[in-house]
Amino acid sequence: MADHAHDRSGELRAVLDAMYSLAEYSAEDRLRALLFGLRAGIAASTTQLWQAARELGAPATVAQAFVDSDIPGLHAALVQAGHGWPMLASLLAYGLDADVEVLAAAQLEYEEIALDSSQRNLLPITPVALSRRGYRLADAATVADPSRHTDPRHISTEEELLQALRCLRASAGNPTWRDMGKRSAVIPAGADRSKHQSRSYNTLRMLVTDPKPSRVKLEVVLAFVRGCGVTDPAVLQAWEDAYRRIAVARQAAAAPQPRFRLRLHDHPTGPQASHS
Incomplete structure (x- = not known):
């Protein structure tokens, strides 16, 4: 069973990196593909996933988004429920029999999803992050200096x-x-x-x-x-x-800003208009 899970994990990572490269696809796309691959690998049914969600105490909104592979909706539901990666990891491990390596890959993508757009734009793609995702760096000089x-x-x-x-x-x-x-x-x-x-x-x-x-x-x-x-x-x-x-x-x-007031003299010294 362990050997089968390890083989499945390696195959999923290979497919994920080949078809959904980090340079071209978002973390949402990659996590959605990972969920789809896990479901297909064990032929997980909707009934099975709902049962796992109920036993784990996942709210219905979380369970529905998880079943639908609606990643933005899943993240929003987890945040609203006061849960995040721990609940998703439980669903992956219990509902889809994900092993440690698959969970590590999913966590990397979910942590990036948890950042808002302005933070994500500043997130550097470092050699460490690429290595943890299973990439091999052909030329370290091509990686942006963080x-x-x-x-x-x-x-x-x-x-x-x-x-x-x-x-x-x-x-x-x-x-x-x-x-x-x-x-x-x-x-x-x-x-x-x-x-x-x-x-x-x-x-x-x-x-x-x-x-x-x-x-x-x-x-x-x-x-x-x-x-x-x-x-x-x-x-x-x-x-x-x-x-x-x-x-x-x-x-x-x-700090309070100084306030200047223009003081008008009662008797200006300039030329006066004559009045008849």
């Missing part, structure tokens, strides 16, 4: 900061949030511990998935950066500088 999207020196707004953090995680190979939480506890020698503090994986996740002013704090930003494996003091300082630059600009924008 550093321009993750260089804190180019950040001037809070929106750019959050986008750069998302791209930094992508360029680090999309580590799990739990791994990022663990990495954030590694404080470089000599670092100011009032700024560099560990943060929970959920705090790091919420920073970029549900950003609010109260969550965009220097300690959280620096923990997120360390969670992506950045420990170089100079690079960490650059991220701190970017944060403070944004804070100064925000404070300047919120």
Whole structure:
């Protein structure tokens, strides 16, 4: 059974990469093709999928979109239900007998779907991401350098900061949030511990998935950066500088502007019109 699942996984990845290349097709297209391939591979019936959804407690909207391979609808239903990848992974594993390799491939596509269009446009296609998708790089020089999207020196707004953090995680190979939480506890020698503090994986996740002013704090930003494996003091300082630059600009924008009033003299000194 395990050998059969492994063979099926390899065949699906080969078909996916051959017919739905990353350069030409969206993550929605690739995930839809993956679902179709899984269903065809085990001849999964609609009844079987509905039963799996009910046993897992998936809402009807999630189940219907899953059965229809309606990927945008599936994502919207998962978000509305307060679930995301964990529920989809359960449906794939329980309803379609997906193995670990198939789940890993599906997770990569779903994580990209979870980004909005502006974030997705900034998502770099890195050698790490391509390698995890099963691609072989013939020429590494042809892969776009992601550093321009993750260089804190180019950040001037809070929106750019959050986008750069998302791209930094992508360029680090999309580590799990739990791994990022663990990495954030590694404080470089000599670092100011009032700024560099560990943060929970959920705090790091919420920073970029549900950003609010109260969550965009220097300690959280620096923990997120360390969670992506950045420990170089100079690079960490650059991220701190970017944060403070944004804070100064925000404070300047919120400060009351001076109000000027033109005062008219009661008796102008200029020539007066004569009156008869």
